[in-house]
Amino acid sequence: MKPPPEDAYAQMEMLTRAMEMVRQNYVDDSKITYAELVEGALEGMLHKLDPHCEYMGKSLFEDMQREQSDTSEGIGITIALRQNILTIITVREDGPAAAAGVLSGDQLVRINEVLTDSVGIAEAMQLLKGKAGDEVSLTVRRPGTKQFLEFKVKHETLAETSVHDPMLLSPKMAGDYKIGYARISQYNQPTPRELSKALDELEKQGMKAFVLDLRNNPGGLVDSAVAVCGEFLPEGTVVVTTEGRVASQNPPPFRTPSRNGKEPRKYPIAVLINQGSASASEL
Template identity: 35%
Template sequence: MFRRKRWLFVTVVFSIALIGIVAGRWAVKTVNAQNGYEELRTFTEVLTLIKKNYVDEVKTKDLVVGAIKGMINSLDPHSSYMTPEALKELQVETKGEFGGLGIHIGIKDGMLTVIAPIEDTPAFKAGIKAGDKILKISGESTKNMGLTDAVSKMRGPKGTSVILTIFREGWKETKDFTIVRDIIKIKSVKSRMLQDGIGYIKITQFQESTGPDLSAALEKLSKEGMTSLIIDLRNDPGGLLNSAVEVTEQFLPPKKLVVYTKSKNGEKTEYFTDGEKPYTDIPMVVLVNQGSASASEIVAGALKDWNRAVIIGVQTFGKGSVQSLIPLSDGSGLRLTTAKYYTPKGTSIHGVGITPDIVVKLDVKDGKEQHRVAREKDLEGHLKNEQQKEGPEEKEMAPLEVDEKDDNQLQRAIDTIKTWRVFEKMKKAA
């Protein structure tokens, strides 16, 4: 199977949790003098005027970094500039362990917003909820603060604290949460047996170890008598593209196309399954929701296109773009959107998402807190889909937390597998 040496991001948000990293060499081309000279001359003039006339002394480096950040912020919401410190931390995060709070964040309606807290982390234990607006970080306003800066301010050594000023829908005023940082260890694969030989695997995100961890979980469940499987990708924000391929190939025969990417100049890179795997025939259901993004959508899209699994839940997030991490000469880096990805049937899901085979919305119980659902099409400056028309913006609500006994999506998955078995018996009898 052809795989690139460099890694690719396919993730929805920057987060305190692991997202992913791209490594590799990039040739940086100089700006075409004929096309860019006038613009660069204006930039130089502004820089000179500020240095000469601004009321306070300013460092040239600070002005240039500010200009770079502004330039990147004018692109899509997944491109960003990373300082050398942030880049080093991100390289550590791909291992699934780092110092921080344990929350996924994004920009919604121009405000720093909690996408989801990670279970059993300091933020989760402190009571931070999905949909919370972070107005201040240790007293500093988050207005116009980029995701990279916000992540950097919330990360830090174990035992140190940070104060998040939070506003939650339904509150009359803000509330300060003092949270002590800890070492966040992200276990990307969790597994257990449900009932009647039905195995259950939850993938929280796609990191370096996810493929091998999934293999170990499948082997363990097989020894416990697994005869069918539910893969839960709900609220999985994505991660490494190669990891998504490694997960998908556990369930498909060799040489099957999982996904392909296409750059601006039309360069196409295809990712195929590699090697014989023992789980290509086991009955499968995949659970997805509005928080299933990017790498999650690659897995769900491939299994759906190859009719390998039944997809149950609600429309996914809709992030079909790929980010590359490009190191710069001073140790900093650009996290730049460089391609779009397509499912095996050639479908771009960007801004649209994947429609489940069986649509099942979570039942909302009386008294349960809800938050407004945000998808790719709701993010400011998102790329447009050249194939499909995005749906209208809707005020869609979803519960913040669901007890397993109230999880009707999981129950529908179990019922689907049981029905599957009944039909298999009928086929054999016939």
Template identity: 40%
Template sequence: MRINRVFGVAFGILFVVLDLLVGGYILSSGKAEVTAGDDAGTWVRVFTQAFELVKQDYIDPKKTSSEKLVNAGLHQMLSKLDPHSAFLDAEDYQEFQEENRGEITGIGIVVSGIDGRLTVVSAVEDAPAAKAGILPGDQIFGIGDVNVEHKTVEDIGPLLRGPAGTNVHLRIHRPSNNSTTDVQVIREVYRVNSVRDAHVLDSRKTANFKIGYVRITEFDQPTATELAHRVDGLLADGMQGLVLDLRFNPGGLVQSAIDTCGIFLPPKSMVVYTEGRDPAAHQEFFTDAASKPRGDFPVAILVNSESASASEIVAAAMKDLHRAVIVGETTFGKGLVQAQFELPNGAGMRLTVARYFAPNRETIQERGVKPDIMSSMTRQEERALLLRQRGSFLNPDEKELVAREKDEQLDRAVDALKGLMLYKG
């Protein structure tokens, strides 16, 4: 089982990524059809009666605050729908909004329950956990003095949160080498820089073509602006082709994906469209009419099985509109759209309201985006790539692994660009 295949709850980067959010785009006020035996009023009265009985008769009044009971009910209701719909209490919802702006307080890990273990799905680069050496696949056995081996993701949230500058002690088990270690992490306010490693590749690898490289770790509000700045800098350095790396990118904001496509595609290009239960959910999304696409240079996009959601929007649009060659593995296949709703008490919810489709009218849900050039990685190669990207070397064996393993997918992307540039003449 691939450890990154399950979406979970993020702490320090709560609910980033792993879900495509369209915010105000799809906030339908239409009424769903009610079938016989499914009258909403009847079932609300059932809930209300049960709620009042619990408040009145449960033996321990400390456990029956109205807020806790309602939050628990909403959490269960949303969690039964699909893995991506969720209820967020007021604290989580505020943190979620802050994260979309790219500024976060915490340690920077995404945690999910996988095979009964609290497993780190991703560790945000340059955030406290990654700097302390925590890697995807690590399992959390303890937080502070609390054994969390039998806790849920929701249980550990309060244990991981805390003010900037405070310590959190983690007991980490690493299945890859069957080791268990204690790690001290200091909570920080950190900026998620989603556009990384912009540079011109070594000419010895590119046959003297000037091929640029940029990696996007997620799609947040500043991503497209940052990417445009980086691409302009590479063009000023004489770039002739570009590798855009979306591997291990779990997604983010749909508008960020659209604006990213606007850097490369003509104005008013349709990037994605959505269809849902309500007719109002059918919408088409285009690059900005005033966008200024950067030059006619070839682009290769790197993807793998952990490229999801907004990453798939970019890859599918650039492929379907013949602006990029896609290299790597078939992507994750998350083609569901979540709208976000704020509730009167400051809490919020994410609700799956639509499916999204590529410009060629094919769904991405459970199918993913198939690359033009297939190139797979072994687990060892994936691990070496993650270590190389994060710059986290915990021991000599891992240093040796990074030095030994090559990035075959990047090599294939470079070969594709060289071929295109030679053909173009």
């Protein structure tokens, strides 16, 4: 038997009554604007669904867009939930967190004075943000040693380079074959352009095969990941589709973009992944 249909109006009335009771009785009136309460309700609603659903407000969304552009202000880490624990997935080698001693795999226990046991990704990003020169205190648990460590890290302006270490592998590793290598740390706006440039340079050096390293890549912009696939697939190739409960509401598939007549690259490719490869890097 199907459950009886829900009375949406009754549920909304209960939510509205609760909101008005809070506004009338809560001691700190700076926290009970309609905007604050509605945002809190949205955060709670999505948090209740599963660990991957979170509400992203306007300011946090704008921060994320800045991080996906050519430069951003931050401490040089990416985070994700691993077994419901906030975990540092990547640490930029040239970033302030790496200089302080933070490692990939460290589990975030505290950000400044906020314990992270009930903090989601969106809220953690909000806690970690700051302007160049601002300091953030991190307490982490290092699983390998079971140590609890504290770091003070200053925000810096970081160039968002996501394609690292393009090179031909040494003859000791590749033998007589000229095998290229590059690592993508995260998919942001410049990634396809950077990878295309790196591949062009490696091909000029005689590259005949390529290793793409996506280990510890937490994902990023799906459009950029699809464009990277477009370096090796014919334009218009379907890379990924999204299927929801109602087929008529499914968005169009993601296809590789036009290459303006440039042929896709045709040589053997190996892709490296590990447990830290997630989201868009799984494409």
